[in-house]
Amino acid sequence: MIIAERKPIPEIQSFVAGYHKVLVVGCGTCVAVCLAGGSKEAEILTNELTLSPKTAGARFESRTLERQCDMEFLSELDEQAAEYDALLSMACGAGVQLLAERFSRIPVFPAVNTSCIGVNRSVGWYEENCRACGTCVLALTAGICPVTRCAKGLFNGPCGGTNITSCEIHPDQPCAWHMIYERLAAQDRLQQIMEISPANDWRNQQPRTIVQPGYEERTSALKEQ
C-alpha cells in the first residue's frame, strides 16, 4: 500500500491561511490504514485547525471518501465541494491530483507527504519495500527488492560497505544484499546471483499509463456496438 505521513500543522496552516471555509477530505484506503489520512485523522486535523488561533475565524469541516484516486468516488463530492473555498486533501499524491482535477475551480492543498509503497509491520510501523521501478527483479533476489532496500540500489551486491549484516548508512538498516545472499543460500539458489545482472531498464523515468488487456477488450467491444 501507499504510505504517507501528515504534514506539520504550521505548513498546512500556511496553505489554508486566508480561506474562510475549508473541507478536509480524508481518504479511506491506504492512508487510512497507515494512520495518516483516514476519517479519524481527517477529524483530528479538522479539530486542530478549528481550535488553533492561527486559523481562527475560518470554518473547517471534514468528509472522507472511499478513495480519492478514483473519479467514481470523487463524484460524491460534486455538490458539496462548491460550498467551500478550499479543499485540503489527506490522500496520497495521486489522490490529491485527481481531486484537484475534478474540482479545478477550487484550490486543493495536500495535507500529507506521500512517502512510499510499503508494508504494515505493526500498527504504526511501516517499511518501504517497492519503488515501482517497472522492471521487477524479485524473482532473482529471493523476494527482497535491491532497488528499494539497498541504499545504493545495487543489482550486484553487497558492496564493500556492508557492516556485518547492516547497511553502511545506519546500523539499524539491514543490508538488503546480505539478506538476499542468506535467503538464496538457504534455498540453495545462489547460482542465480553468480550471473551478472545487467544495467536496469528504468521504466519509472517518464509518466506511465498502464492499460490492462481487459480495458482494450472492453473498449473495442463497445466500439463494435
Place this chain on the structure above:
Amino acid sequence: MKSGSKLERILQAGHFAFTGEVGPPRGCNVQALKEKISHLKGHVDAANVTDNQTAVVRLSSWAASLICLQEGVEPNFQMVCRDRNRLAMQADILGASAHGIRNMLCLSGDHQVFGDHPQAKGVFDIDSIQLLAMVKGMRDDSAFQSGGGIDEAPKMFIGAAANPFAEPFEWRIHRLAKKISAGADFIQTQCVYNMDKAREWVKQANDLGLTEKASLLMGITPMKSVGMARYMQSKVPGMEVPEAIIRRLREAGKQNVAEEGIKIACEQIQEFKEMPGVAGIHLMAIEWEHRVPEIAERAGMLPRPEV
C-alpha cells in the same frame, strides 16, 4: 595491450606493481594537488585519483587526473556510480581517454549520506559491476551501453575494487569473480590489516583461477596513530582491524607509533610480494603523501621499473 598504460605494461612484464593515491582538493588549489603528486612521482607506477571520496565534493577526478598526467604521474581515474548516470559516465570516459587517461577504477561510491551534501539525490543508475561491463563494451566492442556504435573507442585499463573483509565472507570471492567476468583487468583491495583473512581470500582467488584473469593489487594504508586504528576498526564499515595491530601500535608508544605503522605496512608488503597470486600493492597513504617515498624505499619497491 588493452590500453597501453604504464600500469598495464608493468603488470604484463611481470613486475610487482605499486600504485598510490591522490585526493583532489576541496577547491581549485592546483598547487596543493601538484605538491601531493610530486611526492608520488617516480615512486609509484600510477596514482589513483579519487572521485568525490567519502561523498564530499572536490575538484573532479578527471580534471585532477589530467593535472596528474601533466605532472608526470600516470593517473588511475576513479569513477563512482553515485554522481553520474550512464550518459554522463560514458561521456566522461570518452573525454578521459581523449586526453590520454589510460586507467580507470570503477566503484559504487560511498553513499551520499556520509558526505557534505546528504540531501543529494544519489544517482546509482548502474552499479559498479555494470559500469565495468559498460567500459569493457566501450573499449572492446566500440559500443555504448545502449549498443550504439562509438566513433573511435576509448582505451582504458579497467580496474575494480574488492573488499575481502566485508560480510558475507564466503560470497566475496564470487563477487570478485563477477567483477572480473564483467571486465576488470586489475583489482585494488580495501586496506588490509587482517592478514589471515587476506591470505585465505587470495588462496580462494587462486583456486578459482581469478588471479590468472586479473591482477590483484593488495591495499595497504599505514596507521598514523592508535586513534586512526580505532576509528578504522569501529567506524569504517567493512573494515577489519585486528586487536593485535592496535596493541602493537599502542606498545610502540606515542613517539614511535607512526614509525610502527610504517613498519607493519612494510611487513605486509613483504609478505604480499612473496604470495602467489598477488601482482602488486596499492598504497593508500591518506593525507600522508609526503611519506610515500620513504615507505616505498623501505618496502623495497624502489626503483620502479621502466617499461
